[in-house]
Amino acid sequence: MEKIQMKTPLVEMDGDEMTRVLWKMIKDVLILPYVELRTEYYDLGLLHRNDTDDQVTVDAANAAKHLGVAVKCATITPNEQRMEEYPQLKKMWKSPNGTIRAIMDGTVFRTPIVIDCVKPAVKTWQAPITIARHAYGDVYRAAELRTDVPGECTMTFRGEDGSEQAVSVQRVEGPAVWQGMHNKEQSIRSFARSCFQYAIDLKQDLWFSTKDTIAKIYDGRFKAIFAEEYEQHYKADFERLGIEYFYTLIDDAVARVIRSGGGFIWALKNYDGDVMSDMVSTAFGSLAMMTSVLVSPDGNYEFEAAHGTVTRHYYRWLKGEKTSTNPIATIFAWTGALNKRGELDGTPELCDFAKKLEKACLDTLASGTMTKDLIALAEPGFEARAVDSEEFLKAVASRL
Numbered sequence: 001m002e003k004i005q006m007k008t009p010l011v012e013m014d015g016d017e018m019t020r021v022l023w024k025m026i027k028d029v030l031i032l033p034y035v036e037l038r039t040e041y042y043d044l045g046l047l048h049r050n051d052t053d054d055q056v057t058v059d060a061a062n063a064a065k066h067l068g069v070a071v072k073c074a075t076i077t078p079n080e081q082r083m084e085e086y087p088q089l090k091k092m093w094k095s096p097n098g099t100i101r102a103i104m105d106g107t108v109f110r111t112p113i114v115i116d117c118v119k120p121a122v123k124t125w126q127a128p129i130t131i132a133r134h135a136y137g138d139v140y141r142a143a144e145l146r147t148d149v150p151g152e153c154t155m156t157f158r159g160e161d162g163s164e165q166a167v168s169v170q171r172v173e174g175p176a177v178w179q180g181m182h183n184k185e186q187s188i189r190s191f192a193r194s195c196f197q198y199a200i201d202l203k204q205d206l207w208f209s210t211k212d213t214i215a216k217i218y219d220g221r222f223k224a225i226f227a228e229e230y231e232q233h234y235k236a237d238f239e240r241l242g243i244e245y246f247y248t249l250i251d252d253a254v255a256r257v258i259r260s261g262g263g264f265i266w267a268l269k270n271y272d273g274d275v276m277s278d279m280v281s282t283a284f285g286s287l288a289m290m291t292s293v294l295v296s297p298d299g300n301y302e303f304e305a306a307h308g309t310v311t312r313h314y315y316r317w318l319k320g321e322k323t324s325t326n327p328i329a330t331i332f333a334w335t336g337a338l339n340k341r342g343e344l345d346g347t348p349e350l351c352d353f354a355k356k357l358e359k360a361c362l363d364t365l366a367s368g369t370m371t372k373d374l375i376a377l378a379e380p381g382f383e384a385r386a387v388d389s390e391e392f393l394k395a396v397a398s399r400l
């Protein structure tokens with residue numbers, strides 16, 4: 001066939017371990033035979049990050065801002081154990097995802113890939129629920145204090161203009177613990193914009209929930225900024241698309257989510273998003289079926305799988321064993337990026353290819369050919385055949 005052409009390159013961020021192995025296989029078997037692939041390639045593998053003093057991560061993130069679409073492979077975030085495993089590391093480099101998120105100023109949206117043979121733990125859920133977690137401040141940047149004598153704690157803000165605002169937190173008679181949290185209006189606003197923007201992209205309702213009845217100033221400000229952004233910039237588009245922005249209290253939202261049929265985006269503050277994303281992803285099935293996209297407020301996108309580098313499988317693969325690692329979320333990162341590139345460039349053939357590749361994956365699963373992780377989750381009675389990653393990709397390719 002004549003290969004599908006791309007007008008603009010996308011940013012390709014390579015990664016580590018088993019996902020790096022899958023990365024190459026996916027390109028070779030499912031993309032390069034059909035698409036005249038144009039990418040700006042950045043090697044975010046741990047050793048290359050180390051060689052470049054992590055400059056490559058910064059360059060990749062800037063390229064994503066410039067070209068508008070990126071696809072990223074999972075990467076190792078070094079910890080103590082990794083420092084021993086890779087003695088050549090100059091330092092414990094920061095999480096690449098954190099660096100990229102800070103540069104793109106984006107919000108991460110996680111969406112499960114739902115298939116018939118794996119039923120969500122919540123019976124009413126038919127369509128995926130996308131979680132958007134605000135990734136700045138609150139308890140993650142809090143100052144904490146433990147005291148053991150009676151006394152009073154106050155909170156004081158000193159403005160650079162010399163002004164001062166103070167409030168008494170509490171007077172206590174004995175030992176106590178304290179926490180001072182903050183958030184920035186600019187960060188909340190960016191979060192709101194990314195959420196509205198992505199809801200328009202997906203043509204889905206956006207839910208947002210906080211506890212503004214209790215945290216009247218703090219959560220109240222989140223609520224007000226979302227409302228302002230909606231009224232000023234997004235209401236007309238929402239009405240045109242027939243989608244809804246819905247604000248409710250966090251506890252009411254939790255109850256409604258469980259009773260819902262899914263098919264919407266749920267925006268949450270940092271801590272709520274941390275907790276709820278684990279609950280929702282587990283209830284939908286498996287981390288290996290979870291996609292993730294970083295959306296910046298000005299409409300740049302970075303697509304990836306939500307899972308990590310699948311280290312345990314990699315060490316088996318190094319010993320020459322075949323592994324049954326699930327490539328679906330990484331394939332969907334590629335299709336997400338190709339589809340978005342096609343939308344932005346006005347090349348419908350590219351969007352069409354991305355959709356066909358996704359359908360080939362889902363049809364392969366529906367036919368019962370799947371990796372081992374899914375076999376364990378499949379409904380009783382569903383007849384399935386476990387294959388290794390390579391066989392799975394070949395099965396998808398033959399359908400494609």
Ligand code: NAP
Nearest residue numbers: 074075076077288306307308309310311312325326327373
């Ligand atoms: P992980 O790589 O997601 O893997 C945890 C376990 O989940 C695996 O051992 C495997 O279970 C199962 N699993 C995950 N993805 C799978 C897939 N595609 N197919 C089949 N099974 C899958 O998490 P981790 O072991 O905590 O982290 C490993 C490395 O990844 C760390 O260095 C971490 O820094 C990095 N990480 C990167 C990202 C990112 O770049 N976005 C995110 C998270 C973690 P079994 O072994 O039981 O089969």
Ligand code: MG
Nearest residue numbers: 274275277278
């Ligand atoms: Mg969590």
